[in-house]
Amino acid sequence: MVICTGGIILLKKFREERIKEIEGLRALGINPYPYSYKKTHTSEDIRTQFQNIANGEVTNERVSTAGRVMALREHGKSTFFHIKDTFGRIQAYVRKDRTENYEFFKEHITLGDIIGIEGIVFKSNTGEVTVLVEKFQLLNKPLRPMPEKWHGIKDREILYRQRYAEMIANDETVKRFRMRSDIIRMIREFLSSKGFFEVETPILQYQTGGASARPFITHLNALDIDMYLRIATELHLKRFIVGGFDKVYEIGRIFRNEGISYKHHPEFTTIELYQAYADYEDIMNLTEELITHLVEKLYGTTKITYQGQEIDFTRPWKRVKMRDFIKENLGVDILEDSNEKFVSVLASHDVEIDINDRGHMIEKLWDLVEDKVLQPTFLLEHPVEISPLAKKSRDDSRVTERFELIIYGREMANAFSELNDPVDQYERFVNQLRLRDLGDEEAQMMDKDFVRALEYGMPPTGGLGIGIDRLVMLLTDSPNIRDVIAFPLVRPEGDVDIEEIEDDGNDSGERGEQA
């Protein structure tokens, strides 16, 4: 398959000129790909350290930094430009009477080059902290033109397929992924301070469990057997609890072979944590504490804006029973009313029932009203039918001690007092098998080893799962899950427009268009 890549000629010409220039540098005894550079300051270090000097003030503080050359502004015998690194941009200034090898800079340093600079810090007349470059070193000269400096990259396809290009062009993108990294680190620090152990559980599994989802299938050559990629970490983490770990968690990728949308991605990251001797009330408090901790550390307040909507994380968060909320909004009692009533209410909202099961109908009823919940809200006490791993409520055996955290109409977390009665657990699995027979491909598989583990005895335990991607979306005001996954799933690219190695003798070069 050949996909036309547009102006290959222009790209080729640009690349050839660059390669020639690089060869020229080698001829001058300059290594165009040097091995390292001693960087003493990041762009941020310099900006913050010198933010208080006066306009026009020149310090004698030396700094050394490095990054990509952006926004080059040549003025003949001097040049302003910016150096971009992980933390943003810092302005730099080279001038003929202050910078070693100024002519080389003028001749060879251009937009997109990666360079190291060393010099003293001053503040320009217009008030920007700037490095007056005394020495510089070329560290890499790209073979491709840089994206547009003002508009950046907007083409969603380039954005997802070539995230590196977007990161070069769009500073906010680097910042967003830095925040993602910060958030995950802060979660680890928070849990570590509470005595949780981070553990790891298998991704390749003979059977999946812990969630309702269709798995990916792969193949293990050594045993010539098909395997699944995990859809949740739950059942193995609880085995840790059985084994004697009181507090464990895992942050990891899980895989669900389902639809792709602005809030769904086939591989995504979750954190699941389990705490022995805790129930769902304890976990609710922990969840509130964890998330408000993140919001406060990131924004210094408990209120943030997501897609123009203020989200207020001030504790305590609203708590509402699933039954009450649905009854209020739809007039249906999910515990008392008949299946026939469910069907008629769903039909009046144009919802068809594909699997004739009470639990499924209740989930569809909930879907109708989920959007109404904007502020952080704990939705409580899901019916037993739709919660095969949760303990029944101590007050009403028709419902479970479970909560979902809903924010902006989205499920952000799911938690319960974990079912630790092995006989009950076995029966729940059997009921899931019944659903499979009804055609529910997402129903859970029987995991006899897990039941066996419970038979050894699991202490009362509270568990929590959070979708990290959705949390990061919320905390970075990103509308699409792909905005927070650096390399999201895209269809395979037909052809990549890199330069192929050609024979020297064949320069007339019919460029291969053959498929």
Place this chain on the structure above:
RNA sequence: GACCUGGUAGCUCAGCAGGUAGAGCACCUGACUUUUAAUCAGGGGGUCGCGGGUCCGAAUCCCGCCCGGGUCACCA
């Protein structure tokens, strides 16, 4: 999977009652020692997503396909 919408220079976009392609940035040449979307002068650069059809003539109209995006369905 259905419907809607898009694909024109490396990037951001214009051109679409059919007459054979344009701007800005980037690149190359030149001028300019506090600029910040620097400025000024000149230059090169395009299988207008791919294939087929209608037509004297297609970026523009028609059909099919490929690759995006949005909405819905399934799901977190």
